[in-house]
Amino acid sequence: MCAVGGRGRFIVGDLLATSAACALIAAIAGLVVPAGWAAWAAMAAGMLAGMVLAVPCWLVAGLWLGMIEPMLQIMLGGMLAGMAGGMAAVNEVRSDIFGLMLLGLACGAATSLATACADWALRRWGSECP
Amino acid sequence: MSLTDRAKWNGAAGSYDGFIARAAERRWARFKTELFGGMNGRVLFVAAGTGIDFQFFPPGRSIEAVDVSERMLERAAMRSREYDGQIRLHQMDVRQLAFQDESFDQAYTSCTFCSVSEPVEGLSQLRRVLRPGGTLRMFEHTGSRWFPFNAMLHMCTPFTRRYGPAMNRPTVANVRKAGFEVESVTPHYLDVVKSIKARKPAC
């Protein structure tokens, strides 16, 4: 029998941690990517910066939330937030640090919610029952 | 005995409880309690680690718990004394178990086969020491079958494997490779954290 598990009560913690981490990542990526770069290069650099910056964020969040779940969410969200931050930099939004953070917050929240939905869907339909 | 597994986990033992285990235990307590609640007969538990799983064992059982790392076992010793039943600790590599063939009714694992270097070898040993029809119950984190989670886990593994577990193990497939019949797989988080129930064929 394939039972459907659950984890509900950690969703809010994951959401807050991922959003906060991504706000930070987007702001930093937006500030470090040079304004004159081509869009693709800014996105790639932002994504790379997001990946690197996600590691310390994950390690801190992991102390409260467990290692595996925040790792997946913060790495994914961080790459997205880094890309968005990089794009914002070439579009001259870089001076608006709050705008960058808001952008990151949105990326983090979207990633976390999308992951929660994917989790639900995979538990519902994606089981690898024999 | 594998020096790499042993040396790595001896090194991780000091920070394991505070850094890795505390939050994960709160998160996974419910699933582990449910899985370990089925312990019965002669039980083998791999790997003891620092003994944080013992709190989820049902009381009154008699359990042989093994781990390759003596530093982990030093910490587990205190927790084993607090258990309301019997837990005997053995420093042993799961790939070279010093137990007789078909001498256990059940084998349990908990975040173990992310860490054992040759997982199929270790699982084959579990199959050897289980009696025909004996059960294998595993709480494990594994690789994922789904994008983008599988990509993330492959990306993280070269980093995590240096200090601890691999994140991308195909554990359900490994259980089958070792000759077990998989009875059920219950996902707890994405396709990554799961309980696996399997059985050694009766003949």
Ligand SMILES: C[S@@+](CC[C@H](N)C(=O)[O-])C[C@H]1O[C@@H](n2cnc3c(N)ncnc32)[C@H](O)[C@@H]1O
């Ligand atoms: C991630 S920890 C899990 C420990 C514990 N079950 C828990 O959930 O906290 C992995 C454990 O597997 C042990 N281990 C690694 N390789 C092993 C091997 N070849 N044989 C036996 N134990 C091993 C390590 O020493 C470590 O304690």
